[in-house]
Amino acid sequence: MNIKVLCMGAMALSMVSGAALAGTLDSPEKMTPFFTDSGMKTMKPDAEFKASWMAMSEEDRTAMSKECSDEGIAKEHNDFCAMTKKLGGAN
Incomplete structure (x- = not known):
């Protein structure tokens, strides 16, 4: 494979995963x-x-609760995550 194709593939993958x-x-x-x-x-x-x-x-509630279980994210969204925990999320 040529380098150009590999680089384009890697760039596309990083954009999708981002x-x-x-x-x-x-x-x-x-x-x-x-x-x-x-x-x-x-x-x-x-x-x-x-x-x-x-x-x-x-599905959305589960995803948000999971994100709130991450310390960094919970700190950034402190009040929101505290409320989700109060409602039973991120147990």
């Missing part, structure tokens, strides 16, 4: 329902947060 590494906690689409503002700085009250959480698919 997209896979972006988690649900970095997805505005997934996170917006939990916040009162567009900048996602102020979380909704507990009852509204819980309603948004329960409205999500089990």
